[in-house]
Amino acid sequence: MFTFLHAADIHLDSPLRGLEAYADAPVEQLRQATRRAFDNLIDLAIEERVAFVLLAGDLYDGDWKDYNTGLFFINRVSRLRKANIRVFMVSGNHDAASQITKALQLPDNVHLFSTKQPGTVTIEALGVALHGQGYHARGLVENIARNFPQPLPHYLNIGLLHTSLTGRQGHEPYAPCSLDDLLAKGYDYWALGHIHKREEVADSPWIVFPGNIQGRHIHETGAKGATLVRVEEGRIAAVEHRELDVLRWSLCQVDLTNCATKDLAIEAIRQGMESEEGRADGRPLALRLQLTGESPVHAELHRDAVPLTEEFRSLAVGLGEIWLEKVEFATRRPVALSGDPMGLGPETPLADLVQAVDRFAFQPGSIKEQIPEIAEMLNKLPPELLHEGGLIGDDSSEWAASLREEVKEMLIAKLLGQGGGR
Template identity: 35%
Template sequence: MAFKFVHTADIHLDSPLKSLALRDEGLAELVGNATRATFSRIVDLCLSEEVQALLIAGDLYDGGQTSMKTARFLAQEMERLAAEGIPAFVIRGNHDAASKISRELTLPDSVTVFPGKANVIETTWAGHAVAVHGISFRDPHAPETLLDRFRPPVRGAFNIGLLHTSLGRAHGHDPYAPCALSDLQATGFDYWALGHLHQRAVYPGATTVVMPGIPQGRDIGEAGVKSVTLVSIADDGSLDLAERHLAVVRFERLPVECSHLSDWHDLVEALKHATRAAQRDHAGEHLIVRPVLNGETPLAWRVGRDADVLHAEAQAVAEQIGTLWIDKIEVALDTGATTSPGGAVGELARIIEQAGMPPDAPAVQAEVDRLLKHLPRELRGLLGDSEEQTAAAITEAMQQGAMEVLARLEENGG
């Protein structure tokens, strides 16, 4: 084996966990601490694998937080690496650019934080020449490509590029230093260590391009397995990419099929069974689930009315397990044409279904703007951090609200 390094990004230390904090302070505390615990595990991985370097491709911090406690934590973790002779190479992403701490923090000399202009560090790992190229965001927004600012590859060295990028203007993400995959592959670099997109993506080839994804999810929008990448380079120059799962907490949507269930007790039991099964199938330490009730059932109206009761039932099971948490109950049920309410309530339901209201309607947008302006700055991302995320959140909220109102009208006899 020639040499090894760990590639990670988007750790988001001190993430404010907006939606979780509003619903459950305990959940917010668990996940808030999980970002630090996962970073410690990343350092542990570097030490146990005896790697030559740790690469962090942006968004080590989450934004303008000024927590000196977290700053000290980061310095201590970097000292652990320095004590074993393992350097770290870091670039600032769109979130780091807004962080005062990331600019003021004193880190060990073994940590290289690239400036806002492209730079290259030539070094030697296990007797092999290596060139690490990188550039940090100067500002929170970088709408233009940064790729043309990189220097050419160093001849005779293994060339690594560090870049925080939305990579081809990925759907659901604002354009942050966008570039095309083909442009990365044409640079002549051996490995591109990317960051910004929270889903893992690997593009092998003469120039290997890796987006490791977020190592620790922070809410249900970041459900599923999260990872970092352990890269091993053999003496012949071939690469081995090992996906390592180090998250302390995992989020999962939990489908609960409710079709043909017409008895409330049976529905509650189906929810409890799915909750217990989720934990049995999960090998990690903590699991946060969002049960999603699917299917066609005459109980849909009651579920809309009594979702809080179902949440309490599921939470009771979670508390018995101890390492399982309930995010919230998501209702995606249909009453079926033959069980829709009649009378005025039924007519109102049909009007709502036929008319709808797009999330970008002027009346909706005006209310959203008014809400966001009155929220504290740390909560303004509650509906998402992009136009697409905000539209999806508004649509879900309107649909859920309409169901709850109609359910209560039905309960009162229309």
């Protein structure tokens, strides 16, 4: 009997995005999060006395030129060397772009599979055959899984592959292949990488995306970690997720439909934050607050969005190690603005203006054309962040539609506030 550890998408020294602008943000935790999560991975491997560790791509985070990142990795896997734990790894799309990958000399307990063709390594003492191939270029669109060798008889056969399979939302379609392609190889376990959300694709045989070990922004929410695999009598006996993240991201949705006053809304928000904190298992929490529902306080929320955001941020900090990444005011008006909104009179100029704003549709392209800074900002963001969670930098995206709607609702709320006080 023995165990091994399967991890992927480490993205060492990748910045955590979303909290940088706030004075109370945990700057040091943000900078060190991926390193601390990797330390947790090393500690887990040693504590569990695993036979080997599999790293299924994207150890690094693109074309970094800071060799301290690579030196950190070498230092940590040297700890595994002292514990007689071997490491087997393939390069992913981010590693293919990394200068570090091509320059550092790896310790002798680390085996990096070739990027030219699939290779096989056997561990005779354990009866294990490992098959893998890395990326020779970032935008790999070939189905390299088809070329993996046939399983070795009387061995536990494990495939190591960085792939999108047939595609997953928010991830580039690199090294695509089908489930049937993997099943046809007859391996006992497929250690996959590239998809940052944990997924057990199949269990006979086991085909697993462990997810990344540390969430880096709001589109990587929930527990993050690695997969511990137990082998008994030459068969996979158990597959278990182990949490390794040091800071957790969460989307907190609060329905304000039944909140008749702002105070009731704030209490509902407080309860929602507390609930999310309870699910973070003692970790600091980076939280996005999304307010929904046909709310009686809809107009007040949009009118006072800026001061309320600061109030919600103070509420979060008061509850513990919670940092508010963003507030999305996604409530709706309980009734449509038609006829005589808010008693303004059906033919008053203000009523006409409110209804005109309500009907107004921002034209595609208008946001980036009218506010060049937004276009400039989007152009500077890395492609993977733009694609994850629908943050595509075009005006047909969910992000742009949400922004247009939020601007419209804020204008209406301001108008109605002025009308109520005339």
